[in-house]
Amino acid sequence: xxxxxxxxxxxxPEGFTAAGVYCGIKAxxxxxxxxxxxxxxxxxxxxxxxxxxxxxxxxxxxxxxxxDHLTRTRGLCAGAVxxxxxxxxxxxxxxxxxxxxxxxxxxxxxxxSDDLVFIASTGTIGMPLNxxxxxxxxxxxxxxxxxxxxxxxxxxxxxxxxxxKSCAAVxxxxxxxxxxxxxTKGSGMIEPRMATMLGFLTTDAKVSPQVLxxxxxxxxxxTFNAITVDGECSTNDCVLLMASGASGIExxxxxxxxxxxxxxxxxxxxxxxxxxxGEGATKLVTVRVTGAASLADARLAARTICNSPLVKxxxxxxxxxxxxxxxxxxxxxxxxxxxxxxxxxxxVDLFVTGVPYDERTEAAAxxxxxxxxxITVDLGTGGSGEATMWTCDFSEEYVKINxxxxx
Numbered sequence: 001x002x003x004x005x006x007x008x009x010x011x012x013p014e015g016f017t018a019a020g021v022y023c024g025i026k027a028x029x030x031x032x033x034x035x036x037x038x039x040x041x042x043x044x045x046x047x048x049x050x051x052x053x054x055x056x057x058x059x060x061x062x063x064x065x066x067x068d069h070l071t072r073t074r075g076l077c078a079g080a081v082x083x084x085x086x087x088x089x090x091x092x093x094x095x096x097x098x099x100x101x102x103x104x105x106x107x108x109x110x111x112x113s114d115d116l117v118f119i120a121s122t123g124t125i126g127m128p129l130n131x132x133x134x135x136x137x138x139x140x141x142x143x144x145x146x147x148x149x150x151x152x153x154x155x156x157x158x159x160x161x162x163x164x165k166s167c168a169a170v171x172x173x174x175x176x177x178x179x180x181x182x183x184t185k186g187s188g189m190i191e192p193r194m195a196t197m198l199g200f201l202t203t204d205a206k207v208s209p210q211v212l213x214x215x216x217x218x219x220x221x222x223t224f225n226a227i228t229v230d231g232e233c234s235t236n237d238c239v240l241l242m243a244s245g246a247s248g249i250e251x252x253x254x255x256x257x258x259x260x261x262x263x264x265x266x267x268x269x270x271x272x273x274x275x276x277x278g279e280g281a282t283k284l285v286t287v288r289v290t291g292a293a294s295l296a297d298a299r300l301a302a303r304t305i306c307n308s309p310l311v312k313x314x315x316x317x318x319x320x321x322x323x324x325x326x327x328x329x330x331x332x333x334x335x336x337x338x339x340x341x342x343x344x345x346x347x348v349d350l351f352v353t354g355v356p357y358d359e360r361t362e363a364a365a366x367x368x369x370x371x372x373x374x375i376t377v378d379l380g381t382g383g384s385g386e387a388t389m390w391t392c393d394f395s396e397e398y399v400k401i402n403x404x405x406x407x
Contacts, residue, residue, distance in 0.1 A: 001171060003180075003261035005269055008168025009150035010040055012181035013204035015244025017041045019144035020152030023137025025085035025123070025130065034085075035156035037137035039106065040200060040242075041079040041145050046116050047244050049077035050213035052220050054237035060089035061099040062119045063238055069103070069115040075209025077242055080118040080200060081106035081138060082157050084185070088121040088129040089235040098129045105135045109142035118240050120198050122159055122185060125235060154183040157198055160401060161185050165273040169262035175249045178205045180262040184239075186229075186274040197274055199224060199239035201266060205259050206245035214254035215263060216241045223267040226299075226389045228306045229278035275390045280398030284372045285315055285391050289329070291341075291378035292385030297334035299387040301379060304332035306391035315373075316393035320364035322350040329377050340380030346373055353380070 011018050018040045022028075025036040051070055053063050070077065081102060088095045103117045110117065121129065144152075154164040168181040186197025207215070220239060241263075251259045276284045287305050292298035305311055308328040314321040322343040330336050339354040346367035348360050367373050379385075 001173065001257040001261055003169045003171040003265040005167060005169050005265050008181050009154055009166035009183050010181050010200050010202045011147045011150040012168035013179040013202045013244060014246035015043055015047070015204055016202050016242070017043055017145040017147055017149060018153035019141040019146065019149040020154070020156030021137055021140040021144060023133045023140065025083055025133055035152060036085045037081070037083045037134065037141055038153035038156035039079065039081050039109070039138065039141035039145060040153060041110055042077070042242060042244060044244060044246070046073070046076040046078045046112065047242055048207055048209040048212050049075055049118070049240060049242045050209060050216045051118070051238055051240045052217060054235060056235050056237070058090060058235050060087055060121060060236040061091065061096045062088055062121045063236060064096070065099050065103060066118045066120065066238065069118065072115045075213065076116060077118050077240070078112040078116040079106065079110045080120065080240060082120045082122070082198065083129070083134060083137070084122050084157050084159050086121060086123040086127045086129045087125045087236050089125045091126065091128055094128065098131050098134070101131050102134050105138045109138050120236065120238055122157065122198050122236055150181070150183070157183065157185040159185065160279055162277045165270050165277065167266055167269050169265035171258055171262040173249060173258045176247060178247055178249055178258050178262055179203065180266045182266045182270055184270040184274060197224070197237060199270065201239065201241040201263070203241070203243050203259065203263070204245070204247040205243055206248060206250040207243040207259065211251060211254045212241055212243055215259055218254065219260065219263045219267050222264065223271040227271045227275050228303070228389065228391050229275060229281070272390050275392050278392040279401045280395040281392035282371070282395055283315060283393045285393065286374045287389050287391060288374060288376040288386070289379065290376060290386050291380055291383060292387070293335040293381045293383040294385045295387060297379070298385040299389070301329045301332040301334040301377065302387045302389040304328050305377060306389045309394060312391065312394040315368055316395050318365050318368040320345050320350060320361055320368055322356070325375065325377055326351065329379060334379060335381050337380035340382070342378040342380070344376040
């Protein structure tokens with residue numbers, strides 16, 4: 001069963017509306033016209049939902065509250081409200097009170113109880129979130145809810161993102177078509193330790209919260225948990241998946257390709273778009289690790305390679321320094337056999353079973369000049385463990401963006 005990626009977003013599956021508005025949380029800009037609050041609504045009331053959250057112990061108030069809401073409702077959700085421009089993280093009791101009030105304002109607008117609302121915030125840590133602006137934004141967004149509002153909703157969750165990220169996918173089954181849509185934001189402070197950014201996914205499949213949770217966790221491990229921009233795990237990361245059931249196609253197995261395949265297509269595309277739009281990024285890099293003793297070892301080595309500043313700066317400079325790749329793999333903690341290890345950049349073999357081929361450097365360097373590339377490292381254990389992760393290069397612009405983030 002195959003899923004096809006299409007243009008769309010969170011409102012592409014039937015049963016959802018959305019809106020994005022400006023309420024003054026971000027500084028006004030007459031050129032870019034920023035949006036800073038979005039609302040997503042289930043048009044049929046509470047529906048099954050699942051989520052994954054940051055593992056950072058410096059957790060933001062919206063994450064704590066949304067996690068609690070889904071627990072209390074046993075996996076039901078009527079909608080989500082999201083603001084950008086302020087993370088409402090590390091803001092103490094005042095921040096928690098504002099987060100609760102944010103949920104209450106959205107609940108009033110959606111016509112449901114507070115615990116059926118998912119809330120999320122993104123932006124600068126430690127800043128107080130202005131409740132009056134949030135309330136005004138929720139009112140404006142609720143009046144603007146529509147199927148066509150998905151694009152504005154996507155814009156409203158952006159911070160340093162260079163472009164909005166949304167898509168959809170369809171999967172035709174013997175019972176009919178299943179659709180999945182989604183949007184995400186993330187550009188810096190990206191490290192896969194759950195789902196490192198904000199992500200919102202929807203489907204018209206009929207799925208229980210338990211099956212939905214298992215499917216989301218599986219897909220996140222293969223997509224959102226397989227990306228890194230800078231090795232930083234945020235305080236606010238979360239991914240929410242809601243299922244309207246509007247298609248009437250019931251999914252009872254979390255591994256059912258009718259759900260997994262379109263979900264994987266959407267999450268995978270959005271995850272790679274985060275890396276492609278990473279702060280200061282000029283190159284999207286796919287890192288494949290093969291020959292590992294286990295899947296866990298393959299993922300460990302891939303993560304270490306992807307997060308290595310020396311690897312990322314070499315890629316930016318077009319330097320096919322295979323030694324940095326080998327060194328990163330060797331220090332990763334994964335089982336590693338140097339005499340049988342290999343490195344390939346694109347289709348150029350630079351290091352084969354422990355033997356360097358430096359005469360191929362020029363060919364490998366030409367691969368690194370491309371905007372997208374694949375780097376493969378075999379750990380040499382003879383094992384069948386394989387993993388793929390995505391990262392980007394480190395540029396001068398990344399340093400500039402983060403040095404000036406608050407000034």
